[in-house]
Amino acid sequence: MQPKIVKLDEYLVVDEPFYQAGGDEVEIFESSYRNGLPVLLKGPTGCGKTRFMEYMAWRLQRPLITVSCHDDLTASDLVGRYLIKGGETTWVDGPLTQAVRSGGICYLDEIVEARKDTMVVIHPLADDRRVLPMEKLGMLIEAPPEFCLAISYNPGYQSVLKDLKQSTRQRFVALEFDYPKPDLEAAIVARESGLDRERAELLVRFAAMTRNLKGSGLEEGASTRLLVHAAKLIAAGVAPVSACRSAIAQALTDDHEMLAAVNELSSAIF
Numbered sequence: 001m002q003p004k005i006v007k008l009d010e011y012l013v014v015d016e017p018f019y020q021a022g023g024d025e026v027e028i029f030e031s032s033y034r035n036g037l038p039v040l041l042k043g044p045t046g047c048g049k050t051r052f053m054e055y056m057a058w059r060l061q062r063p064l065i066t067v068s069c070h071d072d073l074t075a076s077d078l079v080g081r082y083l084i085k086g087g088e089t090t091w092v093d094g095p096l097t098q099a100v101r102s103g104g105i106c107y108l109d110e111i112v113e114a115r116k117d118t119m120v121v122i123h124p125l126a127d128d129r130r131v132l133p134m135e136k137l138g139m140l141i142e143a144p145p146e147f148c149l150a151i152s153y154n155p156g157y158q159s160v161l162k163d164l165k166q167s168t169r170q171r172f173v174a175l176e177f178d179y180p181k182p183d184l185e186a187a188i189v190a191r192e193s194g195l196d197r198e199r200a201e202l203l204v205r206f207a208a209m210t211r212n213l214k215g216s217g218l219e220e221g222a223s224t225r226l227l228v229h230a231a232k233l234i235a236a237g238v239a240p241v242s243a244c245r246s247a248i249a250q251a252l253t254d255d256h257e258m259l260a261a262v263n264e265l266s267s268a269i270f
Helices: 026-032 048-058 075-079 096-102 117-125 182-194 199-212 224-235 240-252 256-270
Strands: 041-042 064-068 079-084 088-093 107-108 131-134 139-142 148-153 173-175
Touching: 026 041, 026 139, 026 173, 048 064, 048 107, 048 148, 064 079, 064 096, 075 096, 075 117, 075 131, 079 107, 088 096, 096 107, 096 117, 096 131, 107 182, 117 131, 117 148, 117 224, 182 199, 182 224, 199 224, 199 240, 199 256, 240 256
Parallel strands: 041 148, 041 173, 064 107, 107 148
Antiparallel strands: 079 088, 131 139
């Protein structure tokens, strides 16, 4: 049975996404892609990993299928399953199978959130075999040269129960992401939100203060994504302190004392 090529034009990133490289991640990803190597992105929430994948899909002109992993995600969710349609049993490809058959990019975001049986599926794709086992169909699909597998996770949320095993890690080329340097982050916030550069820089200063609280009451500081959210509110006329309270402080924590502390920081900045 020959693999059926699935057209995924709707997954093509047509317009160039705005992305500012912080290092040599673009060159390393392109080289990995040309050599058929899977890529692991690791870094905190909201630091630009997903935007980077959109940008690379645009540069490489390949369809991008993104899967947000969660506790209930199974191997069947990725590979596919039989469904009953109109009284007939029909096989429906999952997102990973679609990406393999079409030579696209499959991006599994926060891979450690998925159930452990998903690793059994991606391991043969992430080594020299580059095959996808289709146990329910009794076949293997060989990935074409254009296919790329990418996964991401946040090392800050690792635990004994949710860890990326060495048997998985050592199959990937790893790229480490972090929040951009202040000048670059301010430029990104201004560009993405339409806010003036001066107030964008103040938001970045505020973010740095919240990031210093990590481990002292906050699991994570304000991400670049949250800064853009607050900046959009400010650019639309919302008072900066109110914007920071709603878009940043309330998103970071529910602890009343920590909320008060974060709100005090924004009041001091603005």
